Amino acid sequence: MSKPTDLVQGTVDLLILKTIAIEPMHGWAIAQRIRQMSNEVLQVGQSALYPALHKLEQEGWIEAEWKTSESNRRAKYYSLTRAGRKALAKEATQWERLSAAISLIVRTA
Amino acid sequence: MRSLFRRTEVEQELDEELQYHLERQIDEGLAKGLPRDEARYAALRALGAITQNKEACRAMRGVSWIENTMQDLRYGARALRKNLAFTIAAVLALALGIGANTAMFSVAYGMLWRPLPYVDADRVAVVYMSYFPRDFRFGTMSVRDYLIWREDNRAFENPSLFRTLRMDIGGNIDAPEQVQGASVTAGFFSTLGVQPLIGRTFRVGEDKPGTGSRAVLSESIWRRRFGARPDALGQTILVNGVPSVIIGVMRDSFRFPRRETEVWTNLPLNPPPRYGPWFYRGVARLKPGVTLQQAQAEVNNIALRMMQRNPYYKRLTLPVLSLREALLGNSVKPALLVLTGAVGLVLLIAVVNVANLMLARATVRKREMALRLSLGAARARLVRQLLTESVLLAVMGGVTGLALAWGGVELIRAWNPGNLPLIDSVRLDWTALSFMILVSVSTGVLFGLAPAFESARTDLNSAIKEGGRTQAAGQTRGRTRATLVISEIAASLMLLVGAGLLLRSFMNLRAVTGGFSTPSRQILTMLISPGNAKYNDVPAGTAFYSEVLRRARNVPGVEMAALTDSLPPDRQGDADTFTVEGQSLALGEMNPVVSVITATSGLFQAFRIPLVKGRYFTEHDNQDSKPVAIVSEGFARRFFSNQNVLGRRIKHSGPGSGEQWMEIVGVVGNVKYLGPAVDTDPAYYMPFGQKYYTRMFLVVRSSGDAGRLAMLLRQEIQSIDPGVTLAQIGTMERALSLSVSQPRFDTMVLTLFAGIALLLAAVGIYGLISYSVAQRTHEIGVRMALGAAQADIVRMVVRQGALLAAIGIVLGLGGALALTHLLRTMLFGIDVRDPLTFAGAPLGMIVAVLLATLLPALRATRISPVVALRD
Numbered sequence A: 001m002s003k004p005t006d007l008v009q010g011t012v013d014l015l016i017l018k019t020i021a022i023e024p025m026h027g028w029a030i031a032q033r034i035r036q037m038s039n040e041v042l043q044v045g046q047s048a049l050y051p052a053l054h055k056l057e058q059e060g061w062i063e064a065e066w067k068t069s070e071s072n073r074r075a076k077y078y079s080l081t082r083a084g085r086k087a088l089a090k091e092a093t094q095w096e097r098l099s100a101a102i103s104l105i106v107r108t109a
Numbered sequence B: 001m002r003s004l005f006r007r008t009e010v011e012q013e014l015d016e017e018l019q020y021h022l023e024r025q026i027d028e029g030l031a032k033g034l035p036r037d038e039a040r041y042a043a044l045r046a047l048g049a050i051t052q053n054k055e056a057c058r059a060m061r062g063v064s065w066i067e068n069t070m071q072d073l074r075y076g077a078r079a080l081r082k083n084l085a086f087t088i089a090a091v092l093a094l095a096l097g098i099g100a101n102t103a104m105f106s107v108a109y110g111m112l113w114r115p116l117p118y119v120d121a122d123r124v125a126v127v128y129m130s131y132f133p134r135d136f137r138f139g140t141m142s143v144r145d146y147l148i149w150r151e152d153n154r155a156f157e158n159p160s161l162f163r164t165l166r167m168d169i170g171g172n173i174d175a176p177e178q179v180q181g182a183s184v185t186a187g188f189f190s191t192l193g194v195q196p197l198i199g200r201t202f203r204v205g206e207d208k209p210g211t212g213s214r215a216v217l218s219e220s221i222w223r224r225r226f227g228a229r230p231d232a233l234g235q236t237i238l239v240n241g242v243p244s245v246i247i248g249v250m251r252d253s254f255r256f257p258r259r260e261t262e263v264w265t266n267l268p269l270n271p272p273p274r275y276g277p278w279f280y281r282g283v284a285r286l287k288p289g290v291t292l293q294q295a296q297a298e299v300n301n302i303a304l305r306m307m308q309r310n311p312y313y314k315r316l317t318l319p320v321l322s323l324r325e326a327l328l329g330n331s332v333k334p335a336l337l338v339l340t341g342a343v344g345l346v347l348l349i350a351v352v353n354v355a356n357l358m359l360a361r362a363t364v365r366k367r368e369m370a371l372r373l374s375l376g377a378a379r380a381r382l383v384r385q386l387l388t389e390s391v392l393l394a395v396m397g398g399v400t401g402l403a404l405a406w407g408g409v410e411l412i413r414a415w416n417p418g419n420l421p422l423i424d425s426v427r428l429d430w431t432a433l434s435f436m437i438l439v440s441v442s443t444g445v446l447f448g449l450a451p452a453f454e455s456a457r458t459d460l461n462s463a464i465k466e467g468g469r470t471q472a473a474g475q476t477r478g479r480t481r482a483t484l485v486i487s488e489i490a491a492s493l494m495l496l497v498g499a500g501l502l503l504r505s506f507m508n509l510r511a512v513t514g515g516f517s518t519p520s521r522q523i524l525t526m527l528i529s530p531g532n533a534k535y536n537d538v539p540a541g542t543a544f545y546s547e548v549l550r551r552a553r554n555v556p557g558v559e560m561a562a563l564t565d566s567l568p569p570d571r572q573g574d575a576d577t578f579t580v581e582g583q584s585l586a587l588g589e590m591n592p593v594v595s596v597i598t599a600t601s602g603l604f605q606a607f608r609i610p611l612v613k614g615r616y617f618t619e620h621d622n623q624d625s626k627p628v629a630i631v632s633e634g635f636a637r638r639f640f641s642n643q644n645v646l647g648r649r650i651k652h653s654g655p656g657s658g659e660q661w662m663e664i665v666g667v668v669g670n671v672k673y674l675g676p677a678v679d680t681d682p683a684y685y686m687p688f689g690q691k692y693y694t695r696m697f698l699v700v701r702s703s704g705d706a707g708r709l710a711m712l713l714r715q716e717i718q719s720i721d722p723g724v725t726l727a728q729i730g731t732m733e734r735a736l737s738l739s740v741s742q743p744r745f746d747t748m749v750l751t752l753f754a755g756i757a758l759l760l761a762a763v764g765i766y767g768l769i770s771y772s773v774a775q776r777t778h779e780i781g782v783r784m785a786l787g788a789a790q791a792d793i794v795r796m797v798v799r800q801g802a803l804l805a806a807i808g809i810v811l812g813l814g815g816a817l818a819l820t821h822l823l824r825t826m827l828f829g830i831d832v833r834d835p836l837t838f839a840g841a842p843l844g845m846i847v848a849v850l851l852a853t854l855l856p857a858l859r860a861t862r863i864s865p866v867v868a869l870r871d
Helices: A004-022 A027-037 A046-059 A082-107 B007-031 B036-047 B050-061 B065-082 B084-112 B143-152 B188-192 B219-226 B292-309 B323-328 B332-364 B366-374 B379-415 B421-425 B430-456 B460-464 B471-511 B538-554 B602-607 B633-640 B706-718 B732-739 B741-775 B777-785 B790-826 B835-861 B865-870
Strands: A062-068 A074-080 B124-127 B130-132 B156-170 B177-184 B214-218 B236-239 B242-250 B261-266 B281-286 B314-317 B320-322 B523-529 B558-564 B574-576 B578-580 B594-599 B611-614 B628-632 B649-652 B661-668 B683-687 B696-702 B725-731
Touching: A004 A027, A004 A046, A004 A062, A004 A074, A004 A082, A027 A046, A027 A074, A027 B007, A046 A062, A046 A074, A046 A082, A046 B007, A046 B050, A074 A082, A074 B007, B007 B036, B007 B050, B065 B084, B065 B379, B084 B323, B084 B332, B084 B379, B084 B421, B084 B430, B084 B741, B124 B292, B124 B323, B143 B156, B143 B292, B156 B188, B156 B261, B156 B523, B156 B725, B177 B725, B188 B281, B214 B219, B219 B242, B219 B261, B292 B314, B292 B320, B320 B323, B323 B421, B332 B366, B332 B379, B332 B430, B332 B471, B332 B741, B332 B790, B366 B379, B379 B430, B471 B741, B471 B790, B471 B835, B523 B706, B523 B732, B538 B558, B538 B696, B538 B706, B558 B602, B602 B696, B611 B633, B628 B633, B633 B661, B633 B683, B696 B706, B706 B725, B725 B732, B732 B741, B741 B777, B741 B790, B741 B835, B777 B790, B777 B865, B790 B835
Parallel strands: B177 B261, B214 B242, B594 B683, B628 B661
Antiparallel strands: A062 A074, B124 B281, B124 B320, B130 B314, B156 B177, B156 B236, B156 B281, B214 B261, B236 B242, B523 B696, B523 B725, B558 B594, B558 B696, B574 B594, B578 B649, B611 B661, B628 B683, B649 B661
């Protein structure tokens, strides 16, 4: 069985990519949005969020820009790059296949 | 990438980002109604450990290999700084090794590979002629031979001809002077592919007879006599009395055929009435697609035809050499190869030394390595870091050595042993720098590899435990170090033997005077050229030289004065064959070519050349008396079997030469005219009163140092006629010294290398024995407590060193026996297996080793048994 963090890390990436696909946002907002959209089920903590954001930036899938936030303070806004969009599509498809397969096994027997 | 170059900025941003998140979290808390500090506390708790978070972010950003390397470098530099003694010792050893190699590389590269400043220089060849009995391997040809070659030539484009000669330059405001010059055919400059600095070079057809004399100057003489003014073009100067129009100036970088060649004039190709004189060499460019071997083959055929046309040419060859080979001469390459090999050996010894130092240090750093491994460092990372450290060390050594290399190269350029034109190609530039970096990095990896792997293999358990004194590991390491020291000793012994051989050979050379017994510092010589064309006429010239001798003899301090056209040890004036009266020679048969000297009567006395039989020349041997000659001892023995020499008659040059018969009136001792290392060839002398040349050497002997007389003599002689020029003024002492200038250089450099090697080997063994003594402190303490005398301790320590040295010496002798044959061409009067040298070098090594082991041995005796046992 792979390390739990691997699985979680991978899904956090996917969630982040999907969230900022709609519009660029800063880390705090991404966490909030994920909470909202999952009906409070998925709570991405800071310790998982920021490492993931930095990794995605390193990969070149997201890019960052410093802007003034709604609370009138400076914040780092992330947006998808072109490569990121492609990665998102790929990750999403993979997730679908994976979760479908798991569901298949779990639901039977 | 940003994370690499804007480290602080990126870190600040991360702080800011996390800070923002924290604040929003607090705001949320506040919005829920919590008091500020509680909200903050809750926020912090929710956020988790910030440091770890930051660490995780950093980790995610990834660390590139550049960052790793920079970290390694920083770490390595710190480690080196902490251990300053080691670092300095290693850097010095490496500086010596790498510096010497870089210098040697510059020389070798400049001489052997750097492209010459001519267009396609590797397509240019020089053509010589050699035939029996004029057996100089790379000898000269005559104009007639050149014309035959040119007619049949197909392999070369535009064969050209040249000769060197001394030229009296006069005719403008400055005083006349004598320079080295060359007379060349019209295609000479275009064959070599060089463009003039200003003006032009010779045009096609300017070597036809009847063309006026034209001159091309070198930059140096142009600056000297014309102040580098462009209006020098078109002016006329006198070259050996002939008015010549200056048509161009060549750059200083063009030095052909000799380094000192300053004037080139056009050679009028008058159809020669006969063969000879043989003053010339050919230079030509290979046609596209033709190789040197093919050209040589074609030229060999032409040589056959030449022999058919001239029965006196026997075993005729036309050797063809590439331009570079021609410029190098035949003694430089072997010497260069030997010295390059030697310096490589020195570097090897330095590397072994540093490797030894590193192994010693590795033992000390065992705990540090073990600690890092236990904290999770990857072994590969550790190895890489240690290698980075050793490469850093090597590069530091290399950069330090650069100063040494630069000094060495400048010295060699200034010295220019052998007076090679190629010396201009020797310089310390980017090629040398790249070489230095390459060598530094390679040596760094070389000596760092073993210790690095060793360290990374550290067994954690035993290392962290106190002392880490694993017997097995310690022993292998000790054996490795001992082996390294043995190899150092062996290698430096080989160099010692080589240097010893060269030293003895050089001393032999220096001992060669060349056949005269007057102390060389008592003889001063100079080349006189009357300068004025009127002195080409014999009576006027003879009168001139009589005046020269009269004035010279009047200078206070001058015991004897004489004139000659040849000087020992290597300034041969003329060489020719001869005919013996009564000897029957078949058509095409000739006596061997020997040295021919024209001299006044005082020459033999001035040099104190011994008289074996008969008499010397006198003043009465002149135009009005019977023609006479004197022969050398070797001549008498070889051609007359030493019987009935006096009274026999010989003739200068070949049977058909039209010269007069000369009666042999004396036999004198052998004198060398072809160089100190060459076997003395037979010679015959003709009196100056009966054979006139315009240019003669003046020889004066004094009772003390003859050099003091130079200035006065100059003044006296130059005042005879304003056109007189003097050149090559110097004592015989200086001439003898110059004649061995190249062997001197080779010997000194090899001795220097051997000395460095010996020093490094001594330091190596010193280090090993010191370390061994330190390791055995306990044991020594026990021995002393049990009653061992100081002498016993010393003996024990020295024996350890002596054993290593013995093995090293045996190996070194073996290596030397195998390799010294490479020195064969460089040795004079000594065998490549000279027993004295082979016995003496180990002796020297033993002394050095004894000294090196004595210090630690003495230190061992000062170990207090009480202290030692306590540990």
